[in-house]
Amino acid sequence: MSVLSLERVTYCYPGAPTPALADVSVEVAPGEMVVLAGGSGSGKSTLLRAANGLVPHFHGGVFAGRATVAGMDTREHGPGALAAAVGTLFQDPETQVVMGTVRAELALPLENRGETAPAVARGVEEVALALGIAHLLDRPTDELSGGELQRVALGAALVGRPELILLDEPTSQLDPVAGDELIALLKRLGEDFDTAIVLAEHRLERCLPFADRAIAMRGGRVVCDAEPADFLAWAAAEAPELATPGARLLFGLGLAPVAGVKRARSALRGRGLIPAADTPAVSALRRSGREAIRFERVWHELDRGAAILRGLSLSVRAGERVALMGRNGAGKSTLLRHAAGLMRPTRGKIESAGRVALLLQNPTDYLVHDRVEQEASAAALATVGLGDPAVYERHPRDLSGGEKQRLALAIVLDDPAHEAVVVCLDEPTRGMDRRRKDELAALLCELDAAVIVATHDPEFAAAFAERVILLADGAPIADGSPSEVLAGGTYFATETARILGGVGGALRPEDGIVLLTAASEVGA
Amino acid sequence: MSYRRRASPLHAARAAAGCAYCLSLLVAALVLSAPVALGAVLLAIAGAGVGAKVGREMRRAALFATGLGLAVMLINALVVRDGLTVIARLGDLPMFGQTDVTLEATVSGAVLGARAVALVLCGALYTAAVDPDQVLRLFRRFSFHSALTATLATRMVPVLARDARRLAEAQRCRPGPPPSRARLVRAATAGVLDRALDVAAALEVRGYGSARRAPRGTGLRRAWSRHDLAFTAAAIGITTLAIGGRVAGLERFSSDPALHVPVSAGGLAVAAGLLVCALLPFADRRGIER
Numbered sequence: 001m002s003v004l005s006l007e008r009v010t011y012c013y014p015g016a017p018t019p020a021l022a023d024v025s026v027e028v029a030p031g032e033m034v035v036l037a038g039g040s041g042s043g044k045s046t047l048l049r050a051a052n053g054l055v056p057h058f059h060g061g062v063f064a065g066r067a068t069v070a071g072m073d074t075r076e077h078g079p080g081a082l083a084a085a086v087g088t089l090f091q092d093p094e095t096q097v098v099m100g101t102v103r104a105e106l107a108l109p110l111e112n113r114g115e116t117a118p119a120v121a122r123g124v125e126e127v128a129l130a131l132g133i134a135h136l137l138d139r140p141t142d143e144l145s146g147g148e149l150q151r152v153a154l155g156a157a158l159v160g161r162p163e164l165i166l167l168d169e170p171t172s173q174l175d176p177v178a179g180d181e182l183i184a185l186l187k188r189l190g191e192d193f194d195t196a197i198v199l200a201e202h203r204l205e206r207c208l209p210f211a212d213r214a215i216a217m218r219g220g221r222v223v224c225d226a227e228p229a230d231f232l233a234w235a236a237a238e239a240p241e242l243a244t245p246g247a248r249l250l251f252g253l254g255l256a257p258v259a260g261v262k263r264a265r266s267a268l269r270g271r272g273l274i275p276a277a278d279t280p281a282v283s284a285l286r287r288s289g290r291e292a293i294r295f296e297r298v299w300h301e302l303d304r305g306a307a308i309l310r311g312l313s314l315s316v317r318a319g320e321r322v323a324l325m326g327r328n329g330a331g332k333s334t335l336l337r338h339a340a341g342l343m344r345p346t347r348g349k350i351e352s353a354g355r356v357a358l359l360l361q362n363p364t365d366y367l368v369h370d371r372v373e374q375e376a377s378a379a380a381l382a383t384v385g386l387g388d389p390a391v392y393e394r395h396p397r398d399l400s401g402g403e404k405q406r407l408a409l410a411i412v413l414d415d416p417a418h419e420a421v422v423v424c425l426d427e428p429t430r431g432m433d434r435r436r437k438d439e440l441a442a443l444l445c446e447l448d449a450a451v452i453v454a455t456h457d458p459e460f461a462a463a464f465a466e467r468v469i470l471l472a473d474g475a476p477i478a479d480g481s482p483s484e485v486l487a488g489g490t491y492f493a494t495e496t497a498r499i500l501g502g503v504g505g506a507l508r509p510e511d512g513i514v515l516l517t518a519a520s521e522v523g524a
Numbered sequence: 525m526s527y528r529r530r531a532s533p534l535h536a537a538r539a540a541a542g543c544a545y546c547l548s549l550l551v552a553a554l555v556l557s558a559p560v561a562l563g564a565v566l567l568a569i570a571g572a573g574v575g576a577k578v579g580r581e582m583r584r585a586a587l588f589a590t591g592l593g594l595a596v597m598l599i600n601a602l603v604v605r606d607g608l609t610v611i612a613r614l615g616d617l618p619m620f621g622q623t624d625v626t627l628e629a630t631v632s633g634a635v636l637g638a639r640a641v642a643l644v645l646c647g648a649l650y651t652a653a654v655d656p657d658q659v660l661r662l663f664r665r666f667s668f669h670s671a672l673t674a675t676l677a678t679r680m681v682p683v684l685a686r687d688a689r690r691l692a693e694a695q696r697c698r699p700g701p702p703p704s705r706a707r708l709v710r711a712a713t714a715g716v717l718d719r720a721l722d723v724a725a726a727l728e729v730r731g732y733g734s735a736r737r738a739p740r741g742t743g744l745r746r747a748w749s750r751h752d753l754a755f756t757a758a759a760i761g762i763t764t765l766a767i768g769g770r771v772a773g774l775e776r777f778s779s780d781p782a783l784h785v786p787v788s789a790g791g792l793a794v795a796a797g798l799l800v801c802a803l804l805p806f807a808d809r810r811g812i813e814r
Binding site: 052053054057058078079080081082083084086087088090092094095096098099100101103104108109111112113138139140142143156160337340342355357358359360362364365366367368369397408411412414415418 | 528529655664683690693696727730
């Protein structure tokens with residue numbers, strides 16, 4: 001018997017012209033881990049909300065078909081009743097954690113269910129131990145990092161031992177280390193508790209290796225429902241934007257795509273395609289042009305707190321495209337804020353050749369007007385690809401995530417009297433699908449100014465950057481071409497580089513195909 | 525200022541004991557008026573702050589409270605006409621008329637100011653050292669949803685403050701003239717509504733909408749720790765001394781027509797007893813870590 005069953009579900013949000021889910025039928029068995037794939041607006045989040053009862057009870061709208069969760073029909077049982085069987089984890093942990101301390105947060109779902117105090121205390125202890133957050137139990141929730149907060153939110157979703165866990169892009173706010181840990185943890189918990197997991201994610205290379213099945217959605221419909229290897233074969237042929245870099249690499253070499261670095265490597269080895277370790281790096285860093293911005297022994301020390309930047313020195317040249325990487329708390333955002341003058345160094349100095357534009361993490365914060373055309377000039381809108389007059393009249397908050405990002409970029413660039421010589425972007429790809437990331441990378445490559453992007457996404461860094469700086473504890477620990485920095489690591493490396501073991505400095509599937517084809521020709 | 529769990533006896537005590545302790549100091553500050561007794565209460569609160577390792581938070585509150593206390597003293601000295609001992613003749617002042625500042629009005633103003641300082645510090649001690657989640661759990665017995673709403677409001681304050689800081693930073697990044705305040709308020713309101721919707725959805729899926737009470741008599745009996753007992757006993761002792769001293773007239777103080785501040789052995793004993801009761805629970809530092 002399945003724990004989740006959607007039978008021909010069609011759902012339309014109130015006032016929406018087209019259905020968000022169209023004739024969707026899905027079954028999930030106990031203990032199964034299912035990955036939901038699809039571009040933004042494809043219906044992944046709506047499917048999760050249909051499974052936890054928020055659709056239609058919270059959002060309203062028109063619902064047809066039948067959704068059953070642990071034997072309960074969602075038309076008859078609201079989210080409160082379903083909460084006993086379904087745990088949900090959304091994208092932003094900040095809005096899910098509602099209590100003052102971790103212990104109180106974990107206790108809340110059980111208290112809501114009217115559990116006795118001993119049962120609450122026991123449930124809290126067990127879930128805290130299972131998630132490795134027992135040491136956080138008495139910490140105030142407003143002191144926790146994003147990764148810790150997400151674990152606490154996961155704990156609150158798991159504490160009632162639900163039969164089904166729904167996760168909507170749970171790693172989008174996390175650094176690669178915390179993201180990988182979370183997915184591995186989910187897999188283990190699913191096996192330990194026999195909990196079914198349905199996970200919507202854009203970075204499929206992170207979760208497909210752990211999945212039992214993948215479901216692809218497009219326009220509210222299920223377009224593929226298969227095991228990961230079959231899904232990747234389908235994606236490589238039919239929907240390349242959903243294919244993982246590893247799958248594209250294998251497909252480009254004429255091999256059947258598989259999920260995961262280890263399997264991909266063994267597929268290559270089976271064909272004798274692993275190149276020699278002494279293959280030279282594809283490119284080294286070449287720098288020229290005048291300096292756009294220079295940081296000279298910059299320190300940022302918090303009053304009675306830690307030093308966020310520690311004597312950081314670096315310069316970026318005009319037109320240079322730099323990816324700034326490092327785990328959460330490494331100092332990336334602080335460095336960008338210093339560049340734009342939002343913060344002053346406690347020691348050291350920063351010199352720039354002109355105005356520095358900064359796009360912070362949440363583009364919505366920039367939007368204050370009622371129409372797009374009021375936010376930025378037509379020239380600035382055209383620069384970021386929003387030149388279509390049909391967009392001008394729209395309300396900025398009604399734009400899609402990618403459009404909001406571009407509009408915010410237009411806003412910060414829009415000063416003809418003082419053109420920006422440096423453009424900084426802080427985590428611009430959070431929650432973006434691959435197509436939008438590619439569009440953003442192309443846009444950044446067209447800018448004349450120096451570009452500095454703080455990102456956790458090595459695939460995005462490889463797509464746009466010509467230089468990568470890896471920060472740790474407020475100082476650069478690696479600075480070089482993408483091939484030099486991103487090819488050799490594990491967490492800060494692209495999937496292609498991990499499959500190839502960093503050989504040849506190949507970062508993208510296309511680079512890998514060229515490298516391996518050349519190597520096989522030499523071998524032949 | 526917000527609650528942080530620290531390794532102190534007061535943090536180790538259950539919320540009911542912590543509440544009772546802070547409340548007893550508040551009652552003492554309201555009931556006692558003799559300078560010696562009030563001074564002892566102030567000392568007790570400050571000592572409790574240090575003992576609970578929330579001295580820094582208390583110092584911040586004291587800075588605010590001292591300004592408030594001085595303002596109370598000054599206004600009292602200017603507007604109250606009681607007292608015979610004139611210490612300053614300010615002549616005919618606008619709004620105040622003929623103004624003679626008397627020693628009695630100044631001292632009674634100082635006592636009122638000191639009481640205001642004590643009340644603020646009591647509030648600061650409570651905020652910094654008593655777990656709000658536990659306090660709300662106490663009140664859930666009376667109204668579950670109201671308690672959760674109050675918790676949520678408390679939790680959302682720092683979240684919304686962070687949102688506001690983010691919005692302000694984003695506006696600083698906009699080139700050209702800044703948008704009008706009205707536009708910013710609208711943008712901020714839209715952001716808060718989005719946030720509220722997300723939180724409401726998160727609460728729904730946690731089962732808030734169908735919250736049930738736990739069956740009666742199934743509560744977890746948490747054993748009373750040494751700190752629970754010590755602070756409850758201290759609360760009883762402080763309240764008894766304060767009310768007893770007041771009823772027995774041991775701390776009589778008057779400022780009209782002339783200043784009369786008798787320092788009796790009984791009054792000193794009340795002050796000393798208050799200090800001992802308030803600070804003794806901090807002497808036992810076993811089992812304060814969690």
